[in-house]
Amino acid sequence: MPDTRAAAEAAGLNPDRIPVHIAIIMDGNGRWARERGEDRLFGHWEGYRALMRTVYAADALGVRYLTVYGFSSENWQRPKEEVDGLMGLMLFAMQAEIDELEENQIRVLFSGRIHELIPELQEEFASDMRRTAHFDRMTFHLAINYGGRAEIVDAVRVLATKVRDEALDPNTIDECDISAHLYCPDLPDPDLLIRTAGELRLSNFLLWETAYSEIYVTPICWPDFGRDALILAIQEYQKRIRKFGKVVE
Ligand code: FPP
Secondary structure, eight states: OHHEEEEHHTTTOOGGGGGGEEEOOOOHHHHHHHHHHHOOOHHHHHHHHHHHHHHHHHHHHTTTTTEEEEEETTTGGGGGGHHHHHHHHHHHHHHHHHHHHTTTTTEEEEESSGGGGHHHHHHHHHHHHHTTTOOOOEEEEEEEEHHHHHHHHHHHHHHHHHHHHSSOOOGGGHHHHHHOOOOOSSSSSOOOOEEOOOOOOOTTSSSSTTOOOHHHHHHGGGOOOSSSHHHHHHHHHHOOOOOTOOOOO
């Protein structure tokens, strides 16, 4: 297996302060395409290439969890042609990439309201997760048909059902209970949240989990993202002092 510490040092990073979990809002595919006189789907296909570059770069630098926002619960409101194109792209991408991901021992995880997706995607995602479930190198986590508020609503529904069934005392519910009922309870909260294409908002992404994430926004559009941009983001992260509400001298 490649030496991630040596790779981090060679990239000018402190190998002891690589963010364990990086989350990314991959924005700007449409703008990137428009600037080139292409249609939006062309931008999404280039975004797919950027995504795979970023997955392998993150793995090589020692990042343990990479979560990306592939499709939000609000993205259904886009034109049908774009929604269908994105669904087709995600199916194509996972079918094309799963062998290489498996060879590199990368665990693949999907979250969101997956049961609302087309059956072909549901089957592909289930198979990809089954094939890679035993790997513990890096987890590549795709949030699809995901909304941060919907995730909290889904957790509250399960907790409310447990209260109704008298399996849970409402007075004992705490933050750990909420975290334990989110889509991926075994993932640590993101240390670093990256957003491309310059907008300064969360867009309903990981609302609970990013309470203490460091936020890094870059003006570059997602199709231009890759190893170099990731290293810049981690360098900036390594300059931050994380206080978690405490006083740090
Ligand atoms: C936001 O850019 C991007 C998306 C809504 C889709 C992200 C999807 C990809 C990067 C392809 C991923 C492939 C897989 C396998 C998950 P935008 O369209 O909102 O850009 P704009 O703000 O410039 O219009």
